[in-house]
Amino acid sequence: MLVQQILKSKATTGVLTVASTAKVSEAAKVLAENRIGSVVVSDDDGTTAAGILSERDIVRELANVGSVCMEQPVSAYMTSKLVTCSIEATAQQILGMMTEGRFRHMPVVEENGTMIGLVTLGDVVKAQLSELSMEKQALEGMIMGH
DSSP: OBHHHHHHHSSSOSOOEEOTTSBHHHHHHHHHHHTOSEEEEOSSTTSSOOEEEEHHHHHHHHHHHOGGGGGSBGGGTSBOSOOOBOTTOBHHHHHHHHHHHTOSEEEEEOTTSOEEEEEEHHHHHHHHHHHHHHHHHHHHHHHHTO
């Protein structure tokens, strides 16, 4: 299964973003209101990804420096060395990258750097399970002579 197919199967389109100058508290509010685990940081209204900020990033800084981090800009704590993929990447490829890099969210970008979506580990697992289910049904059909 390709990332392109995963993006098409997602219920929502577009990527929620915050500016790098936004306060961490503002980003935390976006995460909570949308019940998501990370938010893409973009300074051009979502055209390109400058970084990503996750719940884990915020919790880590709360433990290290306390609540003062909530008033700092997102840029202070975001991951700026993003691992991205294209729509031609396979689910297996991005699953491997996510597992090896120990992250759960990956921006999908075009060759020119334009961000077109975001895939999560959950999206990939759901796609893999769906594909396995279809293969199982096809094999059962062949065995039963259908």
